[in-house]
Amino acid sequence: MNYEAVLAGLPDAVIAVDTSLRIVFWNAAAEVLTERSARRAEGRLVKEVFPAESSVVRRLGETLATGESRSEPEALVERPDGRPVPVSIVTAPLFGRDGSVEAAVAVLRDLSRIRQLEAEVRRGETLAAAGRMAVGLAHEIRNPLGAIRGAVQLLKRELHAERRLAEYTDVLVTEVDRVNRIIEMLLDLARPVQLRLVPLNLHQLLEAVALLGEEGARERNVALVRRYDPSLPPILGDEDRLLQVFHNLVRNALDAMKDGGRLTLTTRVSLNPLFGKMDLGAGQQHMVEAIFADEGAGIPAAARARIFDPFFTTKDKGLGLGLAICHRILEEHRGAIQVESTEGRGTTVTCFLPIAK
Ligand SMILES: Nc1ncnc2c1ncn2[C@@H]1O[C@H](COP(=O)(O)OP(=O)(O)OP(=O)(O)O)[C@@H](O)[C@H]1O
Ligand SMILES: [Mg+2]
Secondary structure, three states: HHHHHHHHHHHOOEEEOOOOOEEEEEEEEHHOOOOOOHHHHHEEEEHHHHHOHHHHHHHHHHHHHOOEEEEEEEEEOOOOOOEEEEEEEEEEEEEOOOOOEEEEEEEEEEOOHHHHHHHHHHHHHHHHHHHHHHHHHHHHHHHHHHEEEEEEHHHHHHHOOOHHHHHHHHHHHHHHHHHHHHHHHHHHHOOOOOOEEEEEEHHHHHHHHHHHHHHHHHHHOEEEEEEEEOOOOEEEEEEEHHHHOOOOOOHHHHHOOOOOOEEEEEEEEEOOOOOOOOOOOOOOOOOEEEEEOHHHHHHOHHHHHOOOOOOOOOOOOOOOHHHHHHHHHHHHHHEEOOOOOOEEOOEEEEEEEOOOO
16 A cells, blocks of 8 residues: 555645654645645755744644644644635654654645635625515515605695795605615515526626616726627526626626726636535536626725625715625525625626526
């Protein structure tokens, strides 16, 4: 049995040190996790590779000194560029023939994907809580609003001779309708949406949205670029809901491009972002991506974690519900949404959608 081949193939990072804490083994997963090659790591002291006070160094030292295993469920490993990766660490001693400690092994498991999924679940919970509140509120607000709207319309009829006053009633109706729309949007977050899933041509949907956005794009000096994959298979989706998603994303992109630029719509088939990372059951291996890439202001790092929160907005007239609703709708489609952004350069939003079988 070639044990080294087994260790090399493990998905967890395995690092072994001798009694002087010199690295004697560094598997492929350790190379990926730490972004340091085995060639550069092996033969060096572990504290030359990681900071001397880091968890890995400390735990390995303790294991060598005591001959006991150590574990740390939440630790950090720094990549060469300083980026920290969340890991769990377990160390174990290796004993020689005479029973003395000869070496120590550390097994590091990358937790970043799990952390990402946890954040995703938390986000879903926040949305659900906001939705439940909305249902209660909507009930209390919609009835009086209906009464106000009706009364205003009666008033308007009485006032029809008085032009000047009719202007006020128009404002009242418009604003009542606006509040109603906000409530409708909140309810969208809350109710279990009944999707009407049918095979759809994604390019037709994108073109419908592009047409709606054309006017706004021209005003802002934004050029629409299409990079469609002509062999794209039909997707399985709910037409109205997906139009709502794409419309929101185009509006966000246009809002971000005050000084013009390009909005590139790309379609392609790709691997499911979750495939291979977790058990998807009968989950699909391939999905369709609809990508909205703008050259706008980008999203500041501090805002990035909050853009999906309901009511998080940086706009004067924004509600902060657009992305929360997009997230909800794509989740219902068993799809996903991903946002990447560089401040000053632009933002790329990718929607993952299932392929119609
Ligand atoms: N393409 C983008 N470029 C830059 N910032 C963006 C982009 N998309 C979203 N954002 C940021 O995320 C925030 C939340 O977006 P979201 O669509 O949820 O709400 P909103 O656009 O502010 O309001 P609305 O409810 O009208 O959509 C925005 O206020 C903006 O700061
Ligand atoms: Mg928006």
